[in-house]
Amino acid sequence: MSEYGLSEEHQALTAMVRRFATEVIAPQIGDLYVKEEFPYEIVAQLGELGIFGLPFGEEWGGQGGDYLAFCLAIEEIARIDSSVAATLEAAVGLGSVPLMRFGTDAQKKQWLPDLVAGRTVGAFGLTEPDGGSDAGATRTTARLDGDQWVINGSKAFITNSGTDITSIITVTAVTGQKANGGKEISAIIVPAGTAGLTVAPKYSKVGWNCSDTHALSFDDVRVPADNLLGERGRGYAQFLQTLDEGRIAISALGVGLAQGCVDECVKYAQERSAFGQPIAKYQSIAFKIADMQTRAHTSPVPPITTPPSDFSPARISSEKRRSRSSTAPRSRWTTRGTRRRSTAAMAS
Numbered sequence: 001m002s003e004y005g006l007s008e009e010h011q012a013l014t015a016m017v018r019r020f021a022t023e024v025i026a027p028q029i030g031d032l033y034v035k036e037e038f039p040y041e042i043v044a045q046l047g048e049l050g051i052f053g054l055p056f057g058e059e060w061g062g063q064g065g066d067y068l069a070f071c072l073a074i075e076e077i078a079r080i081d082s083s084v085a086a087t088l089e090a091a092v093g094l095g096s097v098p099l100m101r102f103g104t105d106a107q108k109k110q111w112l113p114d115l116v117a118g119r120t121v122g123a124f125g126l127t128e129p130d131g132g133s134d135a136g137a138t139r140t141t142a143r144l145d146g147d148q149w150v151i152n153g154s155k156a157f158i159t160n161s162g163t164d165i166t167s168i169i170t171v172t173a174v175t176g177q178k179a180n181g182g183k184e185i186s187a188i189i190v191p192a193g194t195a196g197l198t199v200a201p202k203y204s205k206v207g208w209n210c211s212d213t214h215a216l217s218f219d220d221v222r223v224p225a226d227n228l229l230g231e232r233g234r235g236y237a238q239f240l241q242t243l244d245e246g247r248i249a250i251s252a253l254g255v256g257l258a259q260g261c262v263d264e265c266v267k268y269a270q271e272r273s274a275f276g277q278p279i280a281k282y283q284s285i286a287f288k289i290a291d292m293q294t295r296a297h298t299s300p301v302p303p304i305t306t307p308p309s310d311f312s313p314a315r316i317s318s319e320k321r322r323s324r325s326s327t328a329p330r331s332r333w334t335t336r337g338t339r340r341r342s343t344a345a346m347a348s
């Protein structure tokens with residue numbers, strides 16, 4: 001996304017995350033990527049920088065920033081490595097946001113502070129072997145037995161579900177039948193390590209190698225009835241809302257990846273010589289790279305902001321964003337807290 005028109009604090013955040021991605025992520029991610037290892041150290045440092053808490057209120061240990069700030073961080077990280085960006089996006093967008101938005105105070109107190117600090121990561125289990133795009137085809141079931149939910153079924157492709165620091169996996173399950181005969185789908189929080197939950201070996205993927213992705217099976221998994229997330233029967237609506245926001249962050253990831261490709265092309269064109277000079281000097285190559293840069297630079301990631309108080313993102317047009325950016329109020333989330341933490345984290 002163009003930096004033109006961003007508020008001072010968004011620009012400061014962008015610069016800080018870009019520096020972290022270049023100086024901290026880039027030197028070590030290649031090895032981890034080849035070994036398909038989860039980037040624990042990087043996640044811990046991003047946690048110290050406050051990046052996992054960007055769009056959350058300070059009462060939960062967050063930065064009190066907005067969703068645009070979070071998208072900018074995703075974009076800058078994806079410019080260097082998409083799997084770290086996907087880890088962050090899933091941890092925040094799928095792990096923490098549903099809890100923040102729909103959870104009870106008790107649920108938030110139990111899990112949110114560690115998630116927001118990046119000490120733990122959360123996962124969201126919607127997809128099933130026979131229910132991907134057709135998310136309503138959920139077969140996993142949860143029945144109430146006294147004061148416990150008993151969950152049976154399986155999930156596929158669940159990000160962040162099998163790391164050493166995974167704390168919760170929120171799963172959708174059929175909890176009954178609606179009056180119209182349709183499935184009543186609810187969302188239930190399953191703590192990692194609950195008996196009966198089996199995490200399959202991680203997928204070997206063609207990309208996003210450092211992102212942790214597993215199939216899960218649930219065999220009479222028992223969790224307290226209080227682990228219901230939000231209202232019973234509202235699971236489908238909840239995850240549609242969750243995915244709407246997630247798509248925006250994932251599109252920021254795509255824009256960052258496109259910019260990262262341009263960066264690599266520029267570097268290569270300057271290093272590679274043919275017919276006695278760097279290929280960057282040839283007009284056709286320069287035009288191609290300029291075209292790529294134009295496309296990456298103008299990619300229309302919808303700018304959004306998220307008031308931390310009610311956490312309901314509202315899309316705004318880029319014109320509105322430009323006109324109000326110069327008068328945007330300064331807040332603490334990049335100018336003091338994050339910057340101070342960033343310096344400390346980078347120094348260590």
Ligand SMILES: Cc1cc2nc3c(=O)[nH]c(=O)nc-3n(C[C@H](O)[C@H](O)[C@H](O)COP(=O)(O)OP(=O)(O)OC[C@H]3O[C@@H](n4cnc5c(N)ncnc54)[C@H](O)[C@@H]3O)c2cc1C
Nearest residue numbers: 090094124125126127131132133134156157158159208213
């Ligand atoms: C790396 C990775 C991480 C993931 N992380 C998570 C996660 O954390 N949590 C989670 O719940 N899920 C996760 N997913 C699952 C992801 O959300 C699903 O892959 C996605 O919903 C698509 O489902 P599917 O793979 O079953 O594809 P399918 O539904 O089988 O679709 C296959 C193709 O058919 C097309 N198609 C399907 N229906 C239609 C239609 N009606 N009209 C036209 N075309 C159609 C699709 O667009 C697609 O191109 C992850 C997937 C991957 C690859």
